[in-house]
């Protein structure tokens with residue numbers, strides 16, 4: 001039974017990804033929580049590429065919001081605007097808040113329902129299985145992890161990866177980039193750097209690169225960076241809180257600068273650190289703690305602070321099911337040891353536990 005009531009403060013969380021989902025889950029029993037997300041599910045983004053080669057994997061990595069948000073309200077819609085008091089959504093709702101958390105990470109088009117998302121993985125898997133040759137455009141974490149998954153599960157497919165930059169995985173150090181390149185090359189993936197592909201000119205299974213090279217491929221996957229999910233804030237009371245890259249500027253308590261009751265977490269923030277889900281989860285914990293303190297009338301001097309990690313940040317990029325390349329604060333390694341940390345279950349079990357949804361998906365609820 002819901003314990004929501006008017007005596008509780010209204011906390012509205014915009015964005016049901018890694019950061020926003022955790023804030024909603026954490027605050028739901030002490031506040032009147034509303035989560036706004038355009039889809040009815042929470043997804044572990046770093047498990048996406050495994051789900052493309054093994055669609056049943058998504059049964060665990062795509063979770064209904066209602067599985068962890070059992071005492072809050074879910075609004076399945078895009079937030080389109082905010083004022084000092086309300087959030088507005090594309091389906092015409094006006095949702096008042098006492099505290100607001102912006103967690104809109106990156107913009108991406110998804111099916112609205114979990115069932116739709118699971119079907120999408122089946123379709124992507126069919127596309128991979130039907131192709132003899134595959135072009136991957138983009139050599140960031142998504143492109144490299146997809147190439148790794150396909151190279152391991154479908155070793156007979158001809159894979160070509162084209163990347164605009166001078167090295168793969170530009171968000172990690174050069175040693176990690178080189179390890180990833182060497183691994184892919186050893187798996188016979190053709191990696192073409194410093195070139196782009198004009199997808200509009202593709203015809204009859206031939207793609208042209210910016211250098212005029214031709215690549216024959218039966219299909220392609222576009223794995224380029226997604227735009228930040230902050231364009232909807234451009235005409236709102238937070239327009240001056242966006243930096244030149246469109247990130248929300250926050251103070252050490254993760255409040256949007258100059259704001260007493262608006263917080264931001266995850267990839268949308270201007271915190272100088274690499275954008276990683278495990279850091280978004282720490283932002284969420286700090287934010288939930290601070291909102292709890294403010295809701296109970298606590299002293300602002302007791303607000304918790306977030307400190308970005310010092311030195312070289314941890315980043316793991318999986319290379320198929322058993323191997324990975326890892327950048328740790330004092331070393332960079334590749335092979336089976338980092339693979340044991342990430343690549344077997346891609347932190348899905350750990351993330352499900354953090355979200356309080358147990359290790360196995362619930363029995364199917366969709367029709």
Ligand SMILES: Cc1cc2nc3c(=O)[nH]c(=O)nc-3n(C[C@H](O)[C@H](O)[C@H](O)COP(=O)(O)OP(=O)(O)OC[C@H]3O[C@@H](n4cnc5c(N)ncnc54)[C@H](O)[C@@H]3O)c2cc1C
Nearest residue numbers: 015016017018019046079104105106266267275276277278
């Ligand atoms: C291939 C790959 C591998 C990765 N591997 C790792 C890893 O091993 N470990 C790790 O820690 N991190 C990893 N990351 C990074 C991690 O996925 C992100 O840092 C994390 O997802 C950020 O969380 P977030 O909540 O800020 O944003 P997101 O998870 O992007 O969530 C944003 C949410 O906001 C919603 N949204 C957007 N716009 C609106 C709107 N207008 N109204 C309402 N809702 C909106 C979206 O639908 C989405 O649900 C990886 C990323 C990629 C791409």
